[in-house]
Amino acid sequence: MERSMIKGFIANRVARELKDGDVANLGIGLPTLVPSYLPADVHVTLQSENGIIGTGLVTEENKDPLYVTDAGGKPAMVKTGGSYIDSTVSFGLIRGGHVDVTVLGALEVDQQGNLSNWIIPGKKVPGMGGAMDLVVGAKKVIVAMEHTARGSAKILKQCNLPYTAVKCVDMIVTEMCVMEVTADGLVMTEINPEFTVDDVKAATEADFTVSSELKMMCAPA
Amino acid sequence: MAKIVTVQEAVDLIPEGASIMFGGFMGCGNAHKIIDALAKSGKGGFTMICNDASMPGGPLGEEYYGVAKLIHNKQVRKLITTHVGLNPEVAEQSNAGELELVLIPQGSLAEMIRAGGAGLGGIITPTGVGTIVEDSNHVHCKIEIDGRQYLIEKPIRADVAIISGYQVDRGGNIWYKGTTRNFNMCMATAADLVIVEADHLVECGDIVPENVVTSGVFVDYIVDGGEA
Numbered sequence: 001m002e003r004s005m006i007k008g009f010i011a012n013r014v015a016r017e018l019k020d021g022d023v024a025n026l027g028i029g030l031p032t033l034v035p036s037y038l039p040a041d042v043h044v045t046l047q048s049e050n051g052i053i054g055t056g057l058v059t060e061e062n063k064d065p066l067y068v069t070d071a072g073g074k075p076a077m078v079k080t081g082g083s084y085i086d087s088t089v090s091f092g093l094i095r096g097g098h099v100d101v102t103v104l105g106a107l108e109v110d111q112q113g114n115l116s117n118w119i120i121p122g123k124k125v126p127g128m129g130g131a132m133d134l135v136v137g138a139k140k141v142i143v144a145m146e147h148t149a150r151g152s153a154k155i156l157k158q159c160n161l162p163y164t165a166v167k168c169v170d171m172i173v174t175e176m177c178v179m180e181v182t183a184d185g186l187v188m189t190e191i192n193p194e195f196t197v198d199d200v201k202a203a204t205e206a207d208f209t210v211s212s213e214l215k216m217m218c219a220p221a
Numbered sequence: 222m223a224k225i226v227t228v229q230e231a232v233d234l235i236p237e238g239a240s241i242m243f244g245g246f247m248g249c250g251n252a253h254k255i256i257d258a259l260a261k262s263g264k265g266g267f268t269m270i271c272n273d274a275s276m277p278g279g280p281l282g283e284e285y286y287g288v289a290k291l292i293h294n295k296q297v298r299k300l301i302t303t304h305v306g307l308n309p310e311v312a313e314q315s316n317a318g319e320l321e322l323v324l325i326p327q328g329s330l331a332e333m334i335r336a337g338g339a340g341l342g343g344i345i346t347p348t349g350v351g352t353i354v355e356d357s358n359h360v361h362c363k364i365e366i367d368g369r370q371y372l373i374e375k376p377i378r379a380d381v382a383i384i385s386g387y388q389v390d391r392g393g394n395i396w397y398k399g400t401t402r403n404f405n406m407c408m409a410t411a412a413d414l415v416i417v418e419a420d421h422l423v424e425c426g427d428i429v430p431e432n433v434v435t436s437g438v439f440v441d442y443i444v445d446g447g448e449a
């Protein structure tokens with residue numbers, strides 16, 4: 001797959017996990033592409049943990065950068081029908097199970113569903129921000145990421161980096177496949193037809209089984 | 222009753238080495254005029270409690286935005302925060318041993334401040350269980366309730382809270398605009414001395430009671446930010 005196509009391919013597949021009426025929180029980077037791949041009849045309320053329920057598309061005309069920003073400090077806006085909340089309510093919403101889906105990237109994820117995505121000790125210490133609360137509180141946690149990092153596996157038997165949370169991941173979507181975390185371990189449920197099962201095995205350190213109903217992933221329409 | 226003071230009088234109220242809560246999220250909702258004056262005051266040794274350390278490059282072309290000025294000037298000795306990835310000076314100062322960095326999950330920090338302001342002995346949260354957060358000084362212990370594990374996190378209070386309001390009446394009642402309420406709301410309750418910067422100072426009654434978000438009873442001093 002062409003490198004420039006990877007992010008859109010992953011975001012398109014993640015978009016199919018969102019249902020009409022869901023409340024979702026999207027991490028920075030790739031996950032923010034997901035809304036542009038939603039079908040027209042699926043309306044999702046996007047939450048921004050700094051205090052917006054119902055974020056919309058920001059434009060030069062509606063932006064108000066001193067007063068309305070997203071969690072990355074960039075200009076944002078609220079849709080008609082949305083609301084602003086403070087940080088305690090925002091995280092009450094998150095921890096309290098009112099967010100249906102969170103989509104975020106990972107440095108590492110393992111076959112128990114443990115996630116590491118906030119620190120590389122001694123190298124990069126950005127902080128966890130809202131990530132630990134999000135993956136503990138959201139009803140469904142989807143990791144959306146490239147399958148490997150410069151050829152090294154990111155889906156491991158056991159994470160090496162400090163955890164963001166333990167046993168929190170429900171689904172992993174990459175440019176190669178979709179894996180679900182089950183009580184019996186990782187199950188590959190879909191594969192990109194450009195790859196074989198052996199290709200996925202070679203790019204994955206974790207043990208996984210292949211679903212008897214393995215489906216093919218589709219490129220964006 | 223809240224008292225109206227100049228920005229310089231507000232800075233004079235803040236002792237050297239104070240623990241200070243700063244409302245705001247990546248600079249949005251920082252009390253910019255008070256922070257600018259504090260940055261010029263030469264005071265330091267502060268413990269800063271803030272969601273983040275903001276970032277270089279503000280929306281109006283500022284070289285350092287909001288609390289990032291205090292980091293840049295090395296006025297902060299200890300930073301209690303959730304995310305510093307957008308301000309590289311924090312890592313530089315932390316690696317050089319000039320700044321003590323304490324990272325707390327964002328939802329826990331908000332609730333620990335709320336607990337500090339609400340007279341609670343702590344919070345009980347599932348966030349951080351099984352992670353290195355368990356080993357932090359701000360965690361009292363881990364407990365199990367009905368088969369689920371939680372951390373008991375201690376409450377947080379500060380000597381001073383410096384917060385920002387869009388409309389503030391002369392009684393200290395506050396209405397926030399946009400996403401600026403973030404940590405301003407809980408911090409207004411959790412410090413011995415609460416100073417609010419009013420973007421627009423208005424008369425009592427101009428904010429209808431139903432729309433008052435932070436009651437003036439929490440506020441000690443008001444700085445007229447002069448946008449009225």
